[in-house]
Amino acid sequence: MAIAEVSIVPIGTGGTSVSGYVAGALDELKKSGLTYKLTPMGTIIEGDLDAVLAVIKAMHETPFAKGIERVYSTIKLDDRRDKDAHMDDKVASVKQKTDINT
Amino acid sequence: MAIAEVSIVPIGTGGTSVSGYVAGALDELKKSGLTYKLTPMGTIIEGDLDAVLAVIKAMHETPFAKGIERVYSTIKLDDRRDKDAHMDDKVASVKQKTDINT
């Protein structure tokens, strides 16, 4: 089970907004049925490594289909094989260990 | 107003768990009073660019204080100056534009 985060940035949009392109990539992700979480800085996806990489590639393709000619994607891949790690467990594990509860 | 994401990875931990180190960095962040969101792949921080960079530096220092001798941090910085962008608005803006509602 791998957990990945992907940020897709279209280059040459002519304006500062990129949310329409991110939404298009998200629609592609939703078709996959994989567990995901949209954050203010990227989309986190959990699943089998091959399935995760395949959907990231499909998401990366979506701005091109809308006429963009350069896409800059950043992917972080956290792959742990000693236990079945899930994205929600990661956050819970950190919260449990904080000293300052706010 | 800048929005940043930071992931702090201690190297040479002798085990696969890093959540204790992430919790230590989070405690440092909480002291700053900046708006933040903990995600499964990083911590997102919103604020004045100088304040955000200062707290990221302080967070990056925390594993060293626990005896770690190498820290690998990844920072993404999304800095928009045409409008006052907030992290929650970014997610709302994408959700509004998706075609597939699940």
Added chain:
Amino acid sequence: MAIAEVSIVPIGTGGTSVSGYVAGALDELKKSGLTYKLTPMGTIIEGDLDAVLAVIKAMHETPFAKGIERVYSTIKLDDRRDKDAHMDDKVASVKQKTDINT
């Protein structure tokens, strides 16, 4: 033609050195025959997008084969389809435009 950069960080090494793991990933890359450049912060690979993603996956697998149980990989993907972009051209294009020649 896509240009990607990958950094592979093994977690739980018990020591600060990771160069042996990076070398193992590089050996995997060399088998692919793709054009690459090793830098102090990652490995840059140029080629067809599918071929690049396939070799990055193979590189990401190499620390597991050496007994590591968690691998954290960061991938940047710069994919330009309006012209045939090569990694050396990118550096040359920037150098040509600098004002300070040092």
Added chain:
Amino acid sequence: MAIAEVSIVPIGTGGTSVSGYVAGALDELKKSGLTYKLTPMGTIIEGDLDAVLAVIKAMHETPFAKGIERVYSTIKLDDRRDKDAHMDDKVASVKQKTDINT
């Protein structure tokens, strides 16, 4: 001694080329006197952590001075305190450990 890599991506350029903006950031870096290396996917900088972060911030500001209203910067920070690590040593250390010499 920290080693960092920064990639500065201007959003809303209206075209696919970003090299002019990267060159502007590089000119800012050159003024600092810090050791650096320009790669096809970013700029690697070596030095005292505070000095490195200060110049990265100055580099990140340069596209705004040229009229860009959103800048997306990615920073990787490899900070090792058990020995005086230099960027060229990192590459040499990996090369020494590869099995396939090509």
